[in-house]
Amino acid sequence: MNKLLKYNQAKYEILNIIATDKLKVGDCLPSERDLSSRFNFSAISLRRALKELAEQGYVEKRHGSGTYLARPVDTWEKKGEMLFLEIVKTDTPPTASTYQVREFLRERNIDLKILTAISPDTNIANAASGCIGIFVSGMVDAEWITFLKMLDLPMIVVGSNAFMRSIPTVAWDWEKAANMMVKEFVRRGHRKIGLITGAKEYYPSHLIYNGFCKAMGKAGIKFEERQILWVPDGLSYEVISDYLNNDSDYDAIMLEPGPLLQFQICCWGRDLARKPELGVIGVIGYHKPSEKVLAMSFGKSAYLAAAETFFESLNRPGYFKEPVLIEPVLIRNSEERMRLQKN
Structure with missing residues (x-):
């Protein structure tokens, strides 16, 4: 700033x-x-x-x-303008969460431009001209980082990325969430635990994998790589079905919300060796997909947290020495969910 x-x-x-x-x-x-x-x-x-x-x-x-x-x-006459840039693979509209940021900034007399882009171009530079700062989300890579630094504007990246130790980042703590879920499974006596995570090019998937491996190692539980499933975009049903065909005998399985529905469809009518306990990490707010499913929630939107952080970091040069990580919260039952919602 x-x-x-x-x-x-x-x-x-x-x-x-x-x-x-x-x-x-x-x-x-x-x-x-x-x-x-x-x-x-x-x-x-x-x-x-x-x-x-x-x-x-x-x-x-x-x-x-x-x-x-x-x-x-x-x-009041608008005194500031910011840009929210969402980096996408295909020409898709911005996520609805960006509009939460727009409302948050409007209350603070700042307008928000929202753009989606597949690759860096002059249109982005023109849109950023005159802005007091930029929010960035999506598939951030080295080419994008170089381009964004050339704009020479305060920048906050929303979401986990490979550069989060060197650029200002606000993100959910995926690694800690996975670690906590495994610990809860182990506390319940589970030993054979599976993991269904996102595509390998999706950086949070690697953080989830790291959290899983560290927790399993600390618990002294050996596991095989076939217990881990990386789900490529658009192939959820096929790869989950193959995963269960190879081995469906699990005490518990941890997965993200994205593959949850396809996992349930794959299990429908399937003769499982036993019914594993499920743990879903990354649920929005304190929503719980089922009373019979453990949920690891992030109580705050990373988008809104980034907007809040913009103001908190004003005139604080050392604020982003480390990424700002949003703590996960484990929800075991409806009573816990209600208590968290009240707080």
């Missing part, structure tokens, strides 16, 4: 606080001391930001009383 002037960074942080605290017209903003404690800006930058907002009629400073919101944020 160092490409923005300090007082402009402070203005965006003030907007974030107005939205986060759900302030309405006539409500008093936190004091300058409170604002200073909530973000890392000098008193000079903060006062200049408040002075400019007051001169524009957006806030009102009352002597001896404080600063008050004078106009709804959605009536």
Whole structure:
């Protein structure tokens, strides 16, 4: 965020606080001391930001009383624009989650452009021109990283990727989720555990595999590679069917939500040696696919977490020394799910 002037960074942080605290017209903003404690800006930058907002009629400073919101944020002249770039394999519309980010930023006086692209081109560079930052999701590779760095704009990648130790990234902690699921299976007495994960070119699949292998090794359980199934795009039914034909005698099987339906179809009418306990990792929110299925949830959308992180990282140069990983939560039953939803 160092490409923005300090007082402009402070203005965006003030907007974030107005939205986060759900302030309405006539409500008093936190004091300058409170604002200073909530973000890392000098008193000079903060006062200049408040002075400019007051001169524009957006806030009102009352002597001896404080600063008050004078106009709804959605009536303010837009002061910023960001780009959300989704990298896709084929010409497909953007995921619905990008529109959650648009609404989040709208409440903070920032417009969001949304683009999908298969390969780098000048249209992306033109769209990024004048933006204060970029969100990126999808199949990020070395070519894309080189291109995005050339744009010389603050960037946050949404989702696990091979470069997440060197570029700002916000993602679900897939490795920890897989590790926790295996530990829960072992706690329940399961020894022969299968894994059905995504395509090999899908980076989270490797994190899931790593978490699985580490947990099995720590538990002292030997396993064969045939217990692991990598599911290529578009071939779920065929490869899952072959997997079960080769061996269907499992205590438990861990899988992602994507292959779950095809797995259930493959099991329909099949004479399994025994019915394995299922564990699904990566379910959205606290949704649970079945009362008889363990679920590993991520309580927060990675997209919304990235938008929040954009503001949290303002004027904090060392914020992204490590990727920001969203913790998994194990849901064993409906009571646990209800408790988590209330929290």
